[in-house]
Amino acid sequence: MDEQALRELVREALSRHLGGGESAAGGAAPRRFVADASNYRYNLPKSDGPCLIEPAVQCNHCGYCESHGH
Numbered sequence: 001m002d003e004q005a006l007r008e009l010v011r012e013a014l015s016r017h018l019g020g021g022e023s024a025a026g027g028a029a030p031r032r033f034v035a036d037a038s039n040y041r042y043n044l045p046k047s048d049g050p051c052l053i054e055p056a057v058q059c060n061h062c063g064y065c066e067s068h069g070h
Contacts (some may be wrong), residue, residue: 041066 035064044052044066052065 038068039066 041063042065046061047059049059051059
Protein backbone atom coordinates (compact mmCIF):
# COMPACT_ATOMS: atom_id res chain seq x y z
CA MET A 1 0.00 0.00 0.00
CA ASP A 2 1.49 3.33 -1.03
CA GLU A 3 1.07 6.66 0.74
CA GLN A 4 -1.67 7.89 -1.63
CA ALA A 5 -3.82 4.78 -1.02
CA LEU A 6 -3.36 5.16 2.74
CA ARG A 7 -4.38 8.83 2.58
CA GLU A 8 -7.53 7.87 0.66
CA LEU A 9 -8.44 5.24 3.27
CA VAL A 10 -7.99 7.78 6.07
CA ARG A 11 -10.15 10.35 4.24
CA GLU A 12 -12.92 7.79 3.71
CA ALA A 13 -12.81 6.66 7.35
CA LEU A 14 -12.93 10.25 8.61
CA SER A 15 -15.79 11.07 6.29
CA ARG A 16 -17.79 8.08 7.54
CA HIS A 17 -16.97 8.82 11.18
CA LEU A 18 -17.79 12.54 10.98
CA GLY A 19 -20.90 11.99 8.87
CA GLY A 20 -19.62 14.00 5.92
CA GLY A 21 -20.93 13.27 2.46
CA GLU A 22 -19.21 13.40 -0.87
CA SER A 23 -19.10 16.72 -2.69
CA ALA A 24 -19.68 17.16 -6.41
CA ALA A 25 -15.92 17.38 -6.97
CA GLY A 26 -15.45 13.92 -5.43
CA GLY A 27 -13.76 15.07 -2.23
CA ALA A 28 -15.16 15.05 1.25
CA ALA A 29 -17.71 17.76 1.89
CA PRO A 30 -16.49 20.52 4.21
CA ARG A 31 -17.53 20.03 7.82
CA ARG A 32 -18.97 22.88 9.87
CA PHE A 33 -18.23 22.89 13.56
CA VAL A 34 -20.81 24.61 15.72
CA ALA A 35 -19.79 26.25 18.97
CA ASP A 36 -21.22 24.46 21.97
CA ALA A 37 -21.26 25.43 25.64
CA SER A 38 -19.16 22.37 26.49
CA ASN A 39 -16.35 23.73 24.28
CA TYR A 40 -16.21 27.07 26.06
CA ARG A 41 -13.04 27.74 28.07
CA TYR A 42 -12.98 30.26 30.90
CA ASN A 43 -10.18 32.80 31.00
CA LEU A 44 -8.57 31.89 34.33
CA PRO A 45 -5.10 33.03 35.38
CA LYS A 46 -2.41 30.36 35.01
CA SER A 47 -1.35 28.74 38.26
CA ASP A 48 2.14 27.60 39.20
CA GLY A 49 0.74 26.08 42.39
CA PRO A 50 -1.68 23.25 43.08
CA CYS A 51 -4.34 22.08 40.64
CA LEU A 52 -7.78 23.65 41.19
CA ILE A 53 -9.49 20.29 40.63
CA GLU A 54 -7.01 18.09 42.54
CA PRO A 55 -5.13 20.25 45.06
CA ALA A 56 -2.86 17.33 46.02
CA VAL A 57 -1.07 17.52 42.63
CA GLN A 58 0.84 20.30 40.90
CA CYS A 59 -0.95 22.21 38.13
CA ASN A 60 0.16 20.94 34.70
CA HIS A 61 -1.93 23.46 32.70
CA CYS A 62 -4.21 20.80 31.17
CA GLY A 63 -7.11 23.28 30.94
CA TYR A 64 -9.68 21.03 32.65
CA CYS A 65 -10.51 23.72 35.21
CA GLU A 66 -11.07 26.21 32.38
CA SER A 67 -13.84 24.12 30.77
CA HIS A 68 -17.03 22.42 31.86
CA GLY A 69 -15.03 19.18 31.94
CA HIS A 70 -16.65 17.58 28.90
